[in-house]
Amino acid sequence: MNRQIVQLFGLCTLLFAALVAFTSWWTVLGAKDLETNANNRRPLIEEQRIPRGLILARDGSVLARSVGRGSGSRRTFTRTYPAGPLFSHAIGYNFISKGRAGLERSRNDQLVGKESEFGSIFSQLQSKDREGQDVTTTLDPRGQRAALAALGGRKGSIVAMEPQTGRVRVMVSVPEYNPNDVPTRFKELSLLNRATQSQYPPGSTFKVVTAAAALDSGKFNPQSIVDGSSPRPVSGVPLANSGGQDFGPISLTDALTNSVNTVWAQVGERLGRGTLVNYMQRFGFNQDPPLDYPDSQMSASGVRDERGRVLDGDGGFDVGRVAIGQGGSEGAILVSPLQMAMVAAAVGNGGKLMRPALTEKVVGKDGRVKERVEPEEQSTVMSEKAAGMLAEMMGNVVREGTGTAAALSGIDVAGKTGTAEVDNATANQAWFIGFAPIDRPRMAVAVTIERTQGQGGTEAAPLAKRVLEALIGGGGG
Amino acid sequence: MSARTRELLGLIPVSLLVTAGFAAVLLTRTEDVSDATATYGLFFLGCCVFAHLFIRSRLPDADPYLFPLAALLAAFGLVMIYRIDAELAREQAQWFVIGLACFCATIVFLRDHHALERYRYTIAAAGLALLVMPRLPGIGAQVNGAFLAVQLGPIKFQPAEFAKIAIIIFLASYLRDTGDMLVRARLRPLPPQRQLLLIGAAALGVLVLVRLLGLGTAATVLLAIFAISLVSILRERPSLKHFGPLLLIWGMAMLMLLFIRDLGSSLMFFGGFLALLYVATDRLSLVGAGATMFLGGAMFFANSVSHVQSRVDTWLHPFDPDLLEKVGGSYQIAQSLFAQADGGLFGRGFGQALLDLPGGTKILPAAHTDLIYAVITNELGLFGAAGLILGYLLFVARGFKTALVAADGFSKLLAVGLTSVLALQVFVIVGGVTKVIPLTGVTLPFVSYGGSSIVANMVLLALLLIVSDHAREDRGALQGGLV
Numbered sequence: 040m041n042r043q044i045v046q047l048f049g050l051c052t053l054l055f056a057a058l059v060a061f062t063s064w065w066t067v068l069g070a071k072d073l074e075t076n077a078n079n080r081r082p083l084i085e086e087q088r089i090p091r092g093l094i095l096a097r098d099g100s101v102l103a104r105s106v107g108r109g110s111g112s113r114r115t116f117t118r119t120y121p122a123g124p125l126f127s128h129a130i131g132y133n134f135i136s137k138g139r140a141g142l143e144r145s146r147n148d149q150l151v152g153k154e155s156e157f158g159s160i161f162s163q164l165q166s167k168d169r170e171g172q173d174v175t176t177t178l179d180p181r182g183q184r185a186a187l188a189a190l191g192g193r194k195g196s197i198v199a200m201e202p203q204t205g206r207v208r209v210m211v212s213v214p215e216y217n218p219n220d221v222p223t224r225f226k227e228l229s230l231l232n233r234a235t236q237s238q239y240p241p242g243s244t245f246k247v248v249t250a251a252a253a254l255d256s257g258k259f260n261p262q263s264i265v266d267g268s269s270p271r272p273v274s275g276v277p278l279a280n281s282g283g284q285d286f287g288p289i290s291l292t293d294a295l296t297n298s299v300n301t302v303w304a305q306v307g308e309r310l311g312r313g314t315l316v317n318y319m320q321r322f323g324f325n326q327d328p329p330l331d332y333p334d335s336q337m338s339a340s341g342v343r344d345e346r347g348r349v350l351d352g353d354g355g356f357d358v359g360r361v362a363i364g365q366g367g368s369e370g371a372i373l374v375s376p377l378q379m380a381m382v383a384a385a386v387g388n389g390g391k392l393m394r395p396a397l398t399e400k401v402v403g404k405d406g407r408v409k410e411r412v413e414p415e416e417q418s419t420v421m422s423e424k425a426a427g428m429l430a431e432m433m434g435n436v437v438r439e440g441t442g443t444a445a446a447l448s449g450i451d452v453a454g455k456t457g458t459a460e461v462d463n464a465t466a467n468q469a470w471f472i473g474f475a476p477i478d479r480p481r482m483a484v485a486v487t488i489e490r491t492q493g494q495g496g497t498e499a500a501p502l503a504k505r506v507l508e509a510l511i512g513g514g515g516g
Numbered sequence: 517m518s519a520r521t522r523e524l525l526g527l528i529p530v531s532l533l534v535t536a537g538f539a540a541v542l543l544t545r546t547e548d549v550s551d552a553t554a555t556y557g558l559f560f561l562g563c564c565v566f567a568h569l570f571i572r573s574r575l576p577d578a579d580p581y582l583f584p585l586a587a588l589l590a591a592f593g594l595v596m597i598y599r600i601d602a603e604l605a606r607e608q609a610q611w612f613v614i615g616l617a618c619f620c621a622t623i624v625f626l627r628d629h630h631a632l633e634r635y636r637y638t639i640a641a642a643g644l645a646l647l648v649m650p651r652l653p654g655i656g657a658q659v660n661g662a663f664l665a666v667q668l669g670p671i672k673f674q675p676a677e678f679a680k681i682a683i684i685i686f687l688a689s690y691l692r693d694t695g696d697m698l699v700r701a702r703l704r705p706l707p708p709q710r711q712l713l714l715i716g717a718a719a720l721g722v723l724v725l726v727r728l729l730g731l732g733t734a735a736t737v738l739l740a741i742f743a744i745s746l747v748s749i750l751r752e753r754p755s756l757k758h759f760g761p762l763l764l765i766w767g768m769a770m771l772m773l774l775f776i777r778d779l780g781s782s783l784m785f786f787g788g789f790l791a792l793l794y795v796a797t798d799r800l801s802l803v804g805a806g807a808t809m810f811l812g813g814a815m816f817f818a819n820s821v822s823h824v825q826s827r828v829d830t831w832l833h834p835f836d837p838d839l840l841e842k843v844g845g846s847y848q849i850a851q852s853l854f855a856q857a858d859g860g861l862f863g864r865g866f867g868q869a870l871l872d873l874p875g876g877t878k879i880l881p882a883a884h885t886d887l888i889y890a891v892i893t894n895e896l897g898l899f900g901a902a903g904l905i906l907g908y909l910l911f912v913a914r915g916f917k918t919a920l921v922a923a924d925g926f927s928k929l930l931a932v933g934l935t936s937v938l939a940l941q942v943f944v945i946v947g948g949v950t951k952v953i954p955l956t957g958v959t960l961p962f963v964s965y966g967g968s969s970i971v972a973n974m975v976l977l978a979l980l981l982i983v984s985d986h987a988r989e990d991r992g993a994l995q996g997g998l999v
Contacts, residue, residue: 044920051916055939055942058905059905062946067860067861069857
């Protein structure tokens with residue numbers, strides 16, 4: 040019998056070894072899959088026990104803070120947003136029942152104080168509780184308030200950023216929402232961030248991109264004369280100027296000041312699709328902006344076909360109409376307000392596009408700066424000379440052209456208006472993009488209003504003025 | 517060094533574990549420390565020392581490692597249960613005392629385990645009665661679809677825990693008598709031509725069955741193993757009348773599946789039976805036939821009894837959204853795996869794992885009973901869990917060692933049976949929690965919360981110690997005689 044008993048013990052050893060092997064699989068080798076399994080609520084619950092760091096405005100005012108409830112092992116934290124709807128889309132929200140969005144999502148690791156494996160063992164040894172780090176944003180409450188008030192409930196978006204640093208000072212999307220309502224009224228809230236997610240026809244503001252390509256490629260200069268008669272065939276179909284106005288031969292400067300469609304369509308055709316798309320890419324089109332914001336809440340600007348796909352240079356689109364911010368059935372140009380702010384900023388910064396940023400710095404609870412977001416060049420769009428010429432041209436738009444409503448007293452403003460027909464020409468998408476002051480730009484801005492009856496110059500330009508006033512002063516203020 | 521001194525020294529790691537464990541748990545919950553809870557550890561150690569003195573006076577030659585190992589496991593369990601719920605730990609400590617009383621009573625009243633042989637049919641009947649109790653109207657209670665518990669007034673207990681001991685005693689005594697008879701035929705095997713004929717017939721039978729029933733791979737393999745085992749049994753021309761009781765036991769296991777609807781405990785009982793059958797007869801063919809018949813029956817029930825079926829489904833697809841939502845679905849096993857993943861290599865540390873949801877409910881259902889292994893892995897990591905398994909392996913090793921040194925067949929079979937059934941119980945519950953096999957509700961011996969479990973396993977330990985004491989006493993006497 041003893042031989043069988045020894046064999047039986049061998050079998051038991053094998054069975055127990057199988058148990059250890061399976062335990063090893065679940066704890067170590069297969070643990071990553073389990074931890075990221077959608078049904079696993081542990082990470083969410085764990086993070087609820089960590090006091091998330093503060094989210095602060097540029098001036099130090101608190102935009103999001105965690106409030107503790109209960110005590111001991113039952114202590115949990117929930118988010119409150121003291122500023123209410125003012126920063127809603129930019130900051131986003133974080134609630135266990137609804138997940139997270141916005142900066143709360145893109146900066147989550149730092150807000151919950153996530154550390155490397157080594158670091159976490161170290162802090163375990165010191166038996167320190169995990170604590171979130173504070174995120175200071177680039178957002179300016181004054182500008183934010185001014186932008187929200189300027190839109191006055193009209194659907195649309197305003198984005199403002201510093202040309203030299205890429206720091207986003209204003210990001211407003213209307214309808215806004217109060218993030219404190221997310222747990223209770225989630226379904227009623229308008230969570231679409233028009234500043235980064237919406238894709239609108241840019242109308243004539245896109246002529247800035249076309250002009251940048253024209254000037255920097257050396258094929259045109261501001262004094263180049265192009266025939267501005269109306270209508271003119273573009274891609275075999277007649278194209279008219281706004282109001283059917285016939286300008287005759289006209290310089291590029293005047294063509295931008297008066298937003299002459301036929302001139303810029305010809306410029307686009309002469310540049311060709313390849314050149315135009317090349318410059319668009321330099322401006323950051325055809326990809327999600329490199330903003331510290333969730334990818335799922337951004338969309339790429341560019342020429343999109345009817346199925347919504349972004350076309351590259353060989354897309355076969357109507358380059359003349361795309362050059363003036365329109366398009367045809369093969370593809371039409373669609374942009375986000377953030378992208379247009381980046382266009383204005385790149386011109387304002389001497390042709391250098393700075394990487395946009397929503398975060399200024401991340402600070403640990405011990406007061407040490409964990410990360411400082413330094414200004415970083417995203418791409419060189421055009422030469423400083425071309426940018427200077429384009430800035431002058433855009434200055435004329437505000438001085439004497441379609442954008443006079445954006446003018447500030449004592450400060451020269453550069454800009455470009457846009458009016459794109461939508462809904463079978465029954466409504467307009469009104470635009471204004473620009474920067475100020477022209478000689479040493481401190482702020483770039485993009486304003487857009489959905490489905491309005493007015494023009495970019497009358498509807499959007501005054502809003503840009505109010506936001507610029509709030510951010511860089513000037514005028515009576 | 518005498519066996520008893522080694523036993524006493526073996527209690528030192530137990531005391532260290534208890535002290536360190538309670539200290540760690542207490543440190544993590546500063547807000548509800550009370551002196552009463554801190555004394556559990558001391559009280560537990562006092563009980564262990566008392567038990568040691570008792571063994572010293574009553575069973576001086578018994579195996580010196582079995583009791584410290586059991587105490588180590590129980591201490592482990594007590595700390596974990598305390599960590600889960602201090603009130604449950606208080607109850608568990610009480611049950612440990614009652615278990616210890618039963619342990620001592622067993623040793624006092626059963627001076628010689630051979631007395632059990634005389635009552636084997638009474639014991640078998642008692643075992644069966646215990647097994648069907650949960651199905652009796654009035655006192656039976658259904659837990660998660662399985663019939664495992666009995667409610668007698670205020671006391672709720674799991675009769676299967678006691679039935680396992682009764683049935684092992686019966687089988688050990690029965691197989692001691694018939695084991696030889698079952699295989700005596702080996703002296704006159706079938707002539708070669710007839711053997712070939714038999715093999716041919718079996719192969720043909722398998723082919724026809726596979727074709728007719730359209731069996732899948734698993735079923736075909738089972739059938740093939742069954743056929744090979746059957747041929748190997750028949751070629752020895754066994755006397756068929758002795759197979760009646762074996763078929764009866766198989767039938768009982770199947771009935772149990774149907775009756776108490778619990779795959780885990782059926783596996784435990786039938787596995788214990790097969791282990792005894794193998795040791796008693798030295799015939800792998802018998803084990804092969806038995807195992808395949810059991811698995812075949814289990815597969816059949818898995819497709820026909822809805823409770824067994826859902827257990828198998830949740831085992832195979834723990835993350836299926838429908839099964840996760842369902843009551844009694846895969847939520848438990850999924851949470852068990854998440855808890856283990858959370859533990860990683862070193863675990864979260866005593867008292868650090870996530871157990872309470874913000875709403876006050878528990879994230880792990882039955883954390884203190886079925887899923888205690890998952891909590892242990894969560895808090896102590898792979899190393900802690902492997903250490904626990906090692907503890908069981910050492911206990912099992914000492915159990916088999918007891919069987920090895922035992923002088924007579926009944927003692928050997930009894931020790932083997934008790935040890936195997938305990939090992940299988942560990943395999944069934946830990947295997948269930950780690951998704952090796954479908955999860956069913958048996959306790960982790962000595963560790964899980966549960967009065968029946970701790971009392972029954974203390975009695976099991978007492979029986980092993982009695983067998984061991986006799987065996988080592990005999991050997992000691994023999995060696996003494998030689999010198």
